[in-house]
Amino acid sequence: MNTNKEAAKEILAAIGGEENISSATHCVTRLRFALHDENKVNKEALEKVDVVKGSFSTNGQFQVVIGQGTVDKVYKELAAQAGITQASKEEVKTAAEKNLNPLQRAVKTLADIFIPILPAIVTAGLLMGINNILTAGGIFGEQSIVEMYPQWADFANIINLIANTAFVFLPGLIGWSAVKRFGGNELLGIVLGLMLVHPDLLNAWGYGAAQEAGEIPYWNLFGMDVAKVGYQGQVLPILFASFVLAKIEIALKKRIPDSFQLLIVAPVALLVTGFIAFIAIGPITFAIGSGITDIFVAIFSNFAALGGLLYGAIYAPLVITGMHHTFLAVDLQLIGSIGGTFLWPILALSNIAQGSAALAMYFILKDEKVKGLSLTSSISAYLGITEPAMFGVNLRYRFPFICAIIGSAIAAVWITVNSVMALSIGVGGIPGIFSIEPGKWLVFAVGMVIAIVVPFVLTYLFAKTRKKDLA
Incomplete structure (x- = not known):
């Protein structure tokens, strides 16, 4: 039995059938629909589909969270059943934009521009992390690896050249x-x-x-x-x-x-x-x-704790609206102007916090499907993909989302008062430490511990008070 084919059939029925689809596409983790009438969506039936990890409506699109890897397979099956052509991937943008206000259109434009180049930027960030491990002192001793083993110097130099190309x-x-x-x-x-x-x-x-x-x-x-x-x-x-x-x-x-x-x-x-x-x-x-x-530098230099608190608290809500893409341009501008960004490390901690809240729900929930989703989505969030955790678990029960925001804000205050900066944009989760300037790895590691422990403990304790509701 083709499970993806069956899942596509069930999803198609739950969203009101092919006649309710104006256009459709998909991203890394989600099916994205421009629907004629969102009131026709049967969310209860949709949530029962095995591969579906959550759903929400934003920026004129109804989005169904599937998960990385599986989403493109389900989309192909759904496209075949609904008669959606490849051209629909472009048409969905125009169809969805009819419902957007000017601000939403501006944010969507930035997202459309920066999302396609993210693989190159993230790859560059990871390679710069490897270069940092080889060239920075104080990690494995007073001397760097290339100072202790000069034969690795040219190897590190080539890695640095490859990593810097995307930014240059x-x-x-x-x-x-x-x-x-x-x-x-x-x-x-x-x-x-x-x-x-x-x-x-x-x-x-x-x-x-x-x-x-x-x-x-x-x-x-x-x-x-x-x-x-x-x-x-x-x-x-x-x-x-x-x-x-x-x-x-x-x-x-x-x-x-x-x-x-x-x-x-x-x-x-x-x-x-x-x-x-x-x-x-x-x-x-x-x-x-x-x-x-200059504005961002002034805020985070003179009011570091406040800046960290606010950005740490609002980043996850920004993801819901899609406005977080706006700050990618700011991150790149900061890297180009001052050699690093103090905003992106907060993003990494926010993702970790969402994963921790979802992980806590794994130890509380009785529903096997959502329980399994809590575990897998927490791992995904720790590796930088937060949609399954946010939309599939945390926003579904609300309080885990709030607990994650609290943990993210506290962790963000810690790293901003300690002047943590990322030299590049990397994977926005636990691997994000490799993009942090080497001298601040220990400080950032403490921030990660805060982002893991605080949301987990708060979510677990609050869930215990609502155990009957979650049974």
């Missing part, structure tokens, strides 16, 4: 994803991004020193002095430039005959966008990005 050429990655999202040619987006970090430009990380020394090179364009500066590690310049490039390309394609498009559209769009980027977009957005960085 970050505008290229964002350019590809952003121009694609805005409807343009993604290959032109890559060229635009790489253009902003061209070796002939002054490296953005050396801009401050060059400015103090009065050594910033300039172009003279139309009587204006334009700084010959690159935008390594910057997010806003390439985002806005990508939008302009896509819109110019779309406008030209509508007005130029097909036979001349290859010779005119791409060269003109890239040339015009390039001039605009260096003359206006780059300097303006660089200043805005620096201002955003």
Whole structure:
């Protein structure tokens, strides 16, 4: 018996049948539906499907939590039964956006841009963690591994080069994803991004020193002095430039005959966008990005405990709304500007806290399905995937979610007052320690213990008071 085929059939019936589906797609862990009428969903029947770990509605989409690995198999079966074509994966975005307000659309746009490049960023973070283990002192002794064993130095150097590539050429990655999202040619987006970090430009990380020394090179364009500066590690310049490039390309394609498009559209769009980027977009957005960085740095420098408390408490609720994707751009901006981010470590602790609350429910619940889900989803959360734990267990009973937030906030206060920073974005769970600056590993480890123990104990004790309700 094909369990995935049967599960797809049951899910399809529970959401109101194929006639209720406007469009559908899936992500790493969830089926995502744009439904004609969400009131037709039979949530009770849906929750009884073996592979379903929870469901919720957000950002105009009804989402069914399945889990990593299984979700794509169930989607294929469901697509076959409902007659959903591959084109529906793109159509679901448009269908769902009809129900979004302007803020939700802006957040969704950022998510659509940054989620596709996450594998490269996370991989880079993990590799940088390996490099940290090899090159940082104080982990296995006063000397680093490469100092004790010099023959490993070149090995570590190559790992560092591979790891840094995604961050050095970050505008290229964002350019590809952003121009694609805005409807343009993604290959032109890559060229635009790489253009902003061209070796002939002054490296953005050396801009401050060059400015103090009065050594910033300039172009003279139309009587204006334009700084010959690159935008390594910057997010806003390439985002806005990508939008302009896509819109110019779309406008030209509508007005130029097909036979001349290859010779005119791409060269003109890239040339015009390039001039605009260096003359206006780059300097303006660089200043805005620096201002955003300064605000966050000021808050976490002067009010570290408050900043940690608030971000630790709101991160999990932000995940429910999808607004957490907004802070990925801030993390990348901080890494590019100050060499690290104090926000991402809190994300890792929040994920751990959600896993701990779900794990506590394993020792309380009697329902075998939810009990099993509590255990498997807690492991998943410890490894950075929180949706099964949050939507399948913690939000279902509410109090585990709140207990997890309390533990996350306390752990976040601890690491922020101790100035913990991540050198890169990595796996947002227990493996996240490898992305933390080596000198703060012990402090972060204490934060992880807090994020594990506090939610578990609070959830377990509170559950005991409601034992009859949970039986």
